[in-house]
Amino acid sequence: xxxxxxxxxxxxxxxxxxxxxxxxxxxxxxxxxxxxxxxxxxxxxxxxxxxxxxxxxxxxxxxxxxxxxxxxxxxxxxxxxxxxxxxxxxxxxxxxxxxxxxxxxxxxxxxxxxxxxxxxxxxxxxxxxxxxxxxxxxxxxxxxxxxxxxxxxxxxxxxxxxxxxxxxxxxxxxxxxxxxxxxxxxxxxxxxxxxxxxxxxxxxxxxxxxxxxxxxxxxxxxxxxxxxxxxxxxxxxxxxxxxxxxxxxxx
Amino acid sequence: xxxxxxxxxxxxxxxxxxxxxxxxxxxxxxxxxxxxxxxxxxxxxxxxxxxxxxxxxxxxxxxxxxxxxxxxxxxxxxxxxxxxxxxxxxxxxxxxxxxxxxxxxxxxxxxxxxxxxxxxxxxxxxxxxxxxxxxxxxxxxxxxxxxxxxxxxxxxxxxxxxxxxxxxxxxxxxxxxxxxxxxxxxxxxxxxxxxxxxxxxxxxxxxxxxxxxxxxxxxxxxxxxxxxxxxxxxxxxxxxxxxxxxxxxxxxx
Numbered sequence: 001x002x003x004x005x006x007x008x009x010x011x012x013x014x015x016x017x018x019x020x021x022x023x024x025x026x027x028x029x030x031x032x033x034x035x036x037x038x039x040x041x042x043x044x045x046x047x048x049x050x051x052x053x054x055x056x057x058x059x060x061x062x063x064x065x066x067x068x069x070x071x072x073x074x075x076x077x078x079x080x081x082x083x084x085x086x087x088x089x090x091x092x093x094x095x096x097x098x099x100x101x102x103x104x105x106x107x108x109x110x111x112x113x114x115x116x117x118x119x120x121x122x123x124x125x126x127x128x129x130x131x132x133x134x135x136x137x138x139x140x141x142x143x144x145x146x147x148x149x150x151x152x153x154x155x156x157x158x159x160x161x162x163x164x165x166x167x168x169x170x171x172x173x174x175x176x177x178x179x180x181x182x183x184x185x186x187x188x189x190x191x192x193x194x195x196x197x198x199x200x201x202x203x204x205x206x207x208x209x210x211x212x213x214x215x216x217x218x219x220x221x222x223x224x225x226x227x228x229x230x231x232x233x234x235x236x237x238x239x240x241x242x243x244x245x246x247x248x249x250x251x
Numbered sequence: 252x253x254x255x256x257x258x259x260x261x262x263x264x265x266x267x268x269x270x271x272x273x274x275x276x277x278x279x280x281x282x283x284x285x286x287x288x289x290x291x292x293x294x295x296x297x298x299x300x301x302x303x304x305x306x307x308x309x310x311x312x313x314x315x316x317x318x319x320x321x322x323x324x325x326x327x328x329x330x331x332x333x334x335x336x337x338x339x340x341x342x343x344x345x346x347x348x349x350x351x352x353x354x355x356x357x358x359x360x361x362x363x364x365x366x367x368x369x370x371x372x373x374x375x376x377x378x379x380x381x382x383x384x385x386x387x388x389x390x391x392x393x394x395x396x397x398x399x400x401x402x403x404x405x406x407x408x409x410x411x412x413x414x415x416x417x418x419x420x421x422x423x424x425x426x427x428x429x430x431x432x433x434x435x436x437x438x439x440x441x442x443x444x445x446x447x448x449x450x451x452x453x454x455x456x457x458x459x460x461x462x463x464x465x466x467x468x469x470x471x472x473x474x475x476x477x478x479x480x481x482x483x484x485x486x487x488x489x490x491x492x493x494x495x496x497x498x499x500x501x502x503x504x
Contacts, residue, residue, distance in 0.1 A: 056405050074409045080402055084424040084502045093420065094410050121502040137410075 003032040003145060003177035004053070005065035011048060011202075012060075022048045023060070024202040032067065035171060035178045037188035040198030041241040046181045047077070049203065050147050053179065070144030073176065075151040079134040081122040087133050088118045094141045108136045112166060128159040135163065139170050146176040150183065161219070164191060168215065185239060186219040189227045200241030207238055289471040298475040306460075307479055314457040315483065317373075317445050321380035322437060328381070329388025329433065334426075336389065337396020353386035358444050359451075366452045376448045383444050388433040395429030427499045434492060442484060 011023040022045040030036050040046050051057045053064055054074050073094075081090045091105040109118060112132050122130055131151060138146055148167075152160040168191065171178055182188050188195045189211065197207040209231065217224050231238065273291050280290035289297075301307035336343040336350075365379035399422065407417040449458025457476055464472045 051405075054409055056408060072409060072411075074406075076402070076406075078402070080406050082403060082406075082421060082424070084427075085420065089420075093406075093412065093416075123502065 001032045001067070002029040002065075003034075003067045003070070004030040004179070005063075006030075006049075006053065007064070008049070008052060008060055008062040010061045011045070011052065021202040023052075024204060026062075026198075026204045028196055028205050028208070030177055030179065032177055033175045035168075035191060035193045036180065037192035037195045038179060038181045038198060039183060039185060039188045039195055039239070040203055041200050041239065042183060044198045044201050044241055045203035046183075046198065047149055049198075050074070050149050050179070050181055053145075054147055066145060071141050073138035073141070073143030073146040075131075075134050075138045075146070075148040077149050077151070077153060079122070079127075079130040081130060081133055081137075083122055086119050086121060087114060087125070090122065090133055091137045091140050094137050099141070104140055105136075108140045109133070112136050128155055128163065131155065131163060132166070135166065135170070139174065139176075142174055143176050146171075146178045148178065148180045150181055152187070160187075164219075165216070167191070184219075185228055185231075186224055189224045189231075190217045190219040190221075197235075197238050198241060203241075206241065207235060287468065287470050289474065293471050294474045294478060297471045298478055301472065301475055302479075307476065310455060310457050310460050310476075311479055311483060313455050314445060314449065314480075317377055317380065317449070317456065318438075318441050320377045321384065321441050321445060324377065324381040325384035325437060325441070326388055326430075326433065329385045329437075330392045330430070332385065333389035333392025333394075334396045337393040337399075343393070350386050350389060353382075354390070358383045358447060362444075362448050362451055371452045373453075376445075376453055379448050380441055380445050384437050384440055387440065388437055391429050391433040391436070392426065395426040399425045424499075431492075431496050431499065438484075438487070438492070442480075 006026065006028055008023045008026040010021065010025075013020045013022055026045075026049065038046055038049070048057070052060055053066075054072065055064075081087075082093070085093070087109065088105050091109060092100045095104060106115075106118060109115065112135065114129065114132055114136065117125060117129065117133075122133065125133065134151070138148075152163050155163070164187070180188075180191060192211055194211060195207075195209045196205050197209065198204065199206045211227070213223050213227065276291050280288050280293075298307075332346070332350075336346055361382050362379045365375040365382070369375035369378060403421055403425070404417070407421045412421065445456075446458030446461065449456040450462045453459050457480055461473055461476055464470075464476070
């Protein structure tokens with residue numbers, strides 16, 4: 001059962017200077033509950049892809065199919081918290097008023113070790129804590145599909161690692177379908193069930209790599225390093241978004 | 252900014268400054284010995300007498316009501332116009348010329364026209380004062396609407412907030428600083444223009460009364476009315492506007 005089916009024939013940005021094709025002939029499907037990472041060179045259209053899937057941008061040729069009317073969670077590149085709302089009220093934004101009454105916001109914030117900051121404004125929090133709040137806001141309504149756009153970028157390595165652990169823990173408990181965009185290969189290999197490699201712009205899926213190594217996998221562990229070496233040996237240019245192998249270059 | 256400093260700065264210095272002003276005034280009055288420059292004591296006595304007689308509180312009350320009505324009207328219309336122009340490029344192009352025109356019509360002309368077109372009545376007075384303020388609040392709120400963070404609106408969209416929740420929790424809070432700026436500049440403007448409107452076309456209120464005293468060159472009573480007016484403005488600032496601002500913008504602290 002696929003939770004998400006993506007088929008973008010073409011996504012074009014128009015400006016006064018002309019047209020730019022951001023995505024072309026991009027298609028993939030994600031089974032329910034799978035943790036998929038999307039990796040690609042900068043400017044290949046990763047963020048565009050997520051905004052199409054999130055429904056923030058409907059101006060494209062193609063089709064995005066989502067199972068049922070499931071709930072959606074999104075974690076953006078920056079935390080995007082409302083600075084005038086307390087941490088608790090930021091998380092409550094994702095809830096209906098009856099759900100908010102149940103104390104779900106407080107519960108998830110406690111689970112994420114933010115119990116001391118429930119009434120604080122986001123401006124008082126560190127970058128890592130703000131991202132925790134953003135994660136809490138995305139998880140609190142128990143989404144069926146969770147989209148994350150390089151959410152742990154620009155954090156120091158230990159903080160990013162803590163948040164990755166938290167994400168995997170939450171995912172294992174609630175089992176949403178996850179689409180996680182990154183440009184960090186180690187991060188992708190440590191998190192995902194499967195990694196999709198996008199080509200340079202206009203982005204399309206170049207390599208679909210399933211991973212079966214058991215968790216937990218630390219980004220700096222030998223297992224991840226072995227996967228990375230194997231991959232780069234067989235597909236040396238994959239991170240630059242260049243097509244490798246004779247069969248594919250003929251296409 | 253300087254006003255802020257005056258309010259929150261060293262209290263002792265402020266008292267000293269006030270005393271210096273009074274001393275300067277008193278010595279100038281002593282030297283001049285003229286009915287057109289009464290001493291602070293004479294003005295204070297006149298103020299007390301006017302308050303006791305009941306005429307001044309009545310005028311002040313009427314003027315305050317006109318200020319309140321004009322202010323509410325001007326803020327509502329100005330905010331609606333400004334937000335519309337900030338959000339829609341087409342509306343901005345269409346209405347920008349009107350705005351420039353409105354900003355540059357002299358207040359007195361608007362007052363005359365309103366009295367002529369709407370009749371010498373209360374409605375004309377309130378509308379005339381409000382019309383003077385609409386363009387400036389529209390300009391301020393247009394800036395605010397243009398500065399609204401689209402990324403935060405995307406969050407509201409992803410979370411499927413109803414438009415009322417989006418407005419209340421995501422959109423309007425971004426405009427609060429602009430509302431406060433428009434309130435401040437608006438009150439400052441309306442306070443002054445309402446007196447002109449009263450002088451020209453009303454038979455009560457502070458502006459009308461100042462006109463009467465001017466006809467008799469009664470500077471003592473003019474200054475007494477002025478002092479009461481300043482006291483009310485200062486009270487409105489410290490009892491209503493600043494607490495409101497602190498509450499709305501407390502997350503910035």
